[in-house]
Amino acid sequence: MSKGIFQKMLDGELPMPKAAKTLGARILEVDAESGTIKMEFDAKLEFTNPVGNIQGGFLAAMLDDTMGPALTATLNENEFAPTLELKVNFIAPAKVGKIHGKGRVISKGGSVCVLEGELYQDGKLVARSSATALIRKIIK
Secondary structure, eight states: OOOOHHHHHHTTSSOOOHHHHHTTOEEEEEETTTTEEEEEEEEOGGGBOTTSSBOHHHHHHHHHHHHHHHHHTTSOTTEEOOEEEEEEEEOSOOOSEEEEEEEEEEEEOSSEEEEEEEEEETTEEEEEEEEEEEOEEOOO
16 A cells, blocks of 8 residues: 555655745654644744734644644545634744644544644643644545
8 A cells, every 4th residue: 555645754755845844844743543743843033023923824824734734644645635714713922932733633524624733832822723624535
């Protein structure tokens, strides 16, 4: 059986997506059976807003890049799952530095999936999200 895109990235056979590289994303732990993942991001000075906090759009992208891979790890090799809807709650300001993400698949139906994720900095919750994704077949 051939590997899916996600496993090929984990094995270093494919590069991380450019958006994930921009965010300094690293996969720390993944459990495909339970649909969970732990991520780490580098919140860079270039991501800050006028008051020096990480701009919310970058946090939303980090959350999407946490929940998406949690689902992707559960997919068959010929499937992908674009995000249809993303809701973010900003809890506390995030600063330049390491941010850790936790993501999980809440429900995986035949095509519609519900996801949740959180971002933490120095052990403190800074943002949380929920998302809906749709499983699609890769057409070659």
